[in-house]
Amino acid sequence: MKNKKVAVTGGLGFIGSHLVERLCQDNEVVIVDNETTGSIKNIKHLEFDKISLDLGDITEIDLVNSFEGCDYVFHHAAMASVPASVADPIKCNLINITGTLNVLLAARDCGVRKVVFASSAAVYGDNTNLPLSEKTLLKPVSPYALSKAVGEMYCQLFTDIYKLSTISLRYFNVFGPRQDPNSQYASVIPHFISSILNGERPVIFGDGEQSRDFIYVKHIVEANLRACQSNHTGAYNIATGKKTTINQLVPVINQTLGEDMDPIYDEPRPGDVKHSLADISKSELLNFKPSINFPDELSETVHWFVENQEFKE
Structure with a gap:
């Protein structure tokens, strides 16, 4: 991907910063992050001439302003903790469900070409029918897992109703x-x-x-790039299958x-x-098969x- 303008919510976090690192080589990148778990230290080694930073929470910030002119949005901002979600399910709901809805609405209103949503294998819960395929029944067993499942559903809803192209990537153990x-x-x-x-x-x-099923973060970045440039929508396992x-x-x-x-x-x-x-056969549709x-x-x-x-x- 080259010469695009993209937004990465949660771009100061673990996965988000690796995605920013790759994207800023050839694209203009807008990072939206509230620094709750992310840190500017994660991108301190990067050249900032192609990076702009909007500090704020996705439940409060003017995302339309952040996404203006963006071709793609990579949505990684989240409460990414099962214990924290159990301790405070209302906060988890606000960040992961209302926040995701805010991202989708802003992307729709800004004419974004595609939203890539960072989901999780947690949506499968304790399902023991291995390997887990995208057809496996979802059994979320925490507010965090439930919020990711709802986020996927909202993505699909926006694709169906508003014709906003979306894709959800179910990360395994990154x-x-x-x-x-x-x-x-x-x-x-x-x-x-x-x-x-x-x-x-x-x-x-x-x-x-x-x-x-451990997967290296660089493969996660590659999956994001392939997903956003594909014509596919829906949910995909992102793992190694090993x-x-x-x-x-x-x-x-x-x-x-x-x-x-x-x-x-x-x-x-x-x-x-x-x-x-994970069963990763479906992800091959994205031309994603990590070495x-x-x-x-x-x-x-x-x-x-x-x-x-x-x-x-």
């Missing part, structure tokens, strides 16, 4: 540089890296044989750091899903944390 290990919704990967860097044994809840157990993570992290830290095994956490795996090298991607993530230990402060 990891990579700039992910906050202190975040309540961070992947287990930054938690493990942070623990070992601090000389602490990483904690594994359960026997460690639970598995996840499973990795929690036990497999620690040796790779130890090897990269030159450590030999044995994990501590604790009782399983209530509500934790034992296995998660996966999980050990190298994990090592690259570890090296970033080593070089940026001040980031966690």
Whole structure:
């Protein structure tokens, strides 16, 4: 994508900042962010001549002004925490549902060509019918998961009623540089890296044989670009279609750091899903089929944390 004007809500966050990093190379980028979980540190290394920053909440800011002249909107601003959503479902509803509705209305009114909505595999809940396909019944088990499902429905509604092209990307377990290990919704990967860097044994809840479909953040960026330039709408799994157990993570992290830290095994956490795996056949319609090298991607993530230990402060 080149010579476009795009908006990224949540553009100072973990995934959003990686998307901005890629987009600003050849496009004008407007970031909308309230700095609740995102940080200007995430884009400090970028040239700002093609980036403008609208600081504000998507429930309050004039999004029509932010999106004026934009070709595409990538909507990543959200309360992205299951525990926080359980503690305050009204706030989750306001940010994730009303906020998404505000984004869609502004995009419609500004003549945006397409909205890419960051959804989540959380919409599947504890469904054990693996691998999970887009035809799988949604079973949200938290306000966060429910809000993402409603966001998808609003996107489809705006496509059907207002002819605003939208697409929802259901991210599975995303990891990579700039992910906050202190975040309540961070992947287990930054938690493990942070623990070992601090000389602490990483904690594994359960026997460690639970598995996840981990996907590197750079593949998420690629999926966003392909999704916005495609003619497809609806919901798509964005994952690798491969499973990795929690036990497999620690040796790779130890090897990269030159450590030999044995994990501590604790009782399983209530509500934790034992296995998660995506059916990614539908995402091939977007010409998205990531070339996966999980050990190298994990090592690259570890090296970033080593070089940026001040980031966690």
